Amino acid sequence: MTLPERVQRSAAEMFDRRPDAQALVVDVRSQRLYLFEDGDFVGEYPVSTAEKGTGNREGSLQTPLGLHRVDEKIGADAPMGMIFRGRRPTGERAEILTGPDERAARDDVTTRILWLAGLEPGVNQGGDVDSKRRYIYIHGTPEEGRIGRPASHGCVRMTNADVIALFDRVEVGALVDIIE
Secondary structure (H helix, E strand, O other): OOOOHHHHHHHHHHHHHOOOOEEEEEEOOOOEEEEEEOOEEEEEEEOEOEOOOEOOOOOOOOEOOEEEEEEEEEOOOOOOOEEEEOOEEEEEEOOOEOOOOOOOOOOOEEEEEEEEEEOOEOOOEOHHHOOOOOOOEEEEOOEHHHOOOOOEOOOEEEOHHHHHHHHHHOOOOOEEEEEO
16 A cells, blocks of 8 residues: 555554654545554554644644544443443443434544643644644544544544544554644
8 A cells, every 4th residue: 555645644644753652644645544563564554633723723623633642431331322421431332324414413532532731732632723722623523524634623533433433542652743
């Protein structure tokens, strides 16, 4: 498989920074997440980034660009479809919608949460651009039929099975570069 040049460049820059790190590249243009370990490409997942495009400002409902890290992992033992509010399981499981035009009544966060923290002061860290304070996650969604096209309110959505697989593989501290 040939990866887009921008994805290869992003991964190489992360490994130059931290050779021992796991690296994830979220490519907004292709709506894909690429996983690298020890400098090697090891996996790819379809995602959905923000319906309103990219932007780093609080309240923009856009997906922030730039270098991040997985700061916290939440929901390790939650069943598939578990709804989280305030990063806590509610005990309620979402109905998973698989049709491309099906929309859930709420923008629920489901199954697993990888909470991102920005690493670039003034870009995605600090002030009104702070990704962690914006609650930017990689998470499951009840709207699985919309995966592969922009649909979120800023987060990176994945299918519930894919977010479990990623969660189980990725460590806190993994680097995440969100690119266009």
